[in-house]
Amino acid sequence: MPPNQSANDSPHDHPDASAAPPSQLSRRRFLQSAAAAATIGAAPHLRAQTEAPAAPPLPSNPPVPPRPVTLNVNGRAYTLQLEARVTLLDALREYAGLMGTKKGCDRGQCGACTVLADGRRINSCLTLAVMHEGENITTVEGLASSTGMLSPVQRAFIEHDAFQCGYCTPGQLCSATALLDEFRNGTASTVSADVRTRPTALTDDEIRERMSGNICRCGAYANIVAAVRAAHGNA
Incomplete structure (x- = not known):
């Protein structure tokens, strides 16, 4: 009888891990591996939840208010309230009400928006209205x-x-x-x-x-x- 073992002790009361069947060892290792993988996979999500919230976006610049722009079109002066980004084409059609000039491609490729600026033909969709103050603009209505x-x-x-x-x-x-x-x-x-x-x-x-x-x-x-x-x- 081994020392430290009483006569009432049974060999089954102290099972030896090395004596477990191979099927039990495989199952134990599988469960240990699955638990480790779950812990590693959850770590980034736990870290993301504990991160500080993103800083609020910076306030955007306020839009530039319209300003008066005077265009001399077909011999008549038009004083229009325009933003700096308004094209000459949109100024003629949407603000001055001269719908004869057409918007085709809006990219300077078709020529439907051609007008005359001091006698020069230009694509009015590719230029800004504010650039033509002081010029004589001629549209189809003025021919x-x-x-x-x-x-x-x-x-x-x-x-x-x-x-x-x-x-x-x-x-x-x-x-x-x-x-x-x-x-x-x-x-x-x-x-x-x-x-x-x-x-x-x-x-x-x-x-x-x-x-x-x-x-x-x-x-x-x-x-x-x-x-x-x-x-x-x-x-």
């Missing part, structure tokens, strides 16, 4: 004379049926008007035989190149070229 007589370009577009749906026509008319003035002033284009000299003739290729910034989704290009050619001959 006709004060008596209501159509300009040579407008008459030519009607005679040659140079439009279909008409959405791009205001920009086409403004662009063609500036085109004739540019050619009359001797401005060359990329198809001119010699860009260093005054172009001698307004050919169809010259017209197509100079009108290339104005898209007609209906495809009335042949009639537009004919109309510009006729307006040039009648000017």
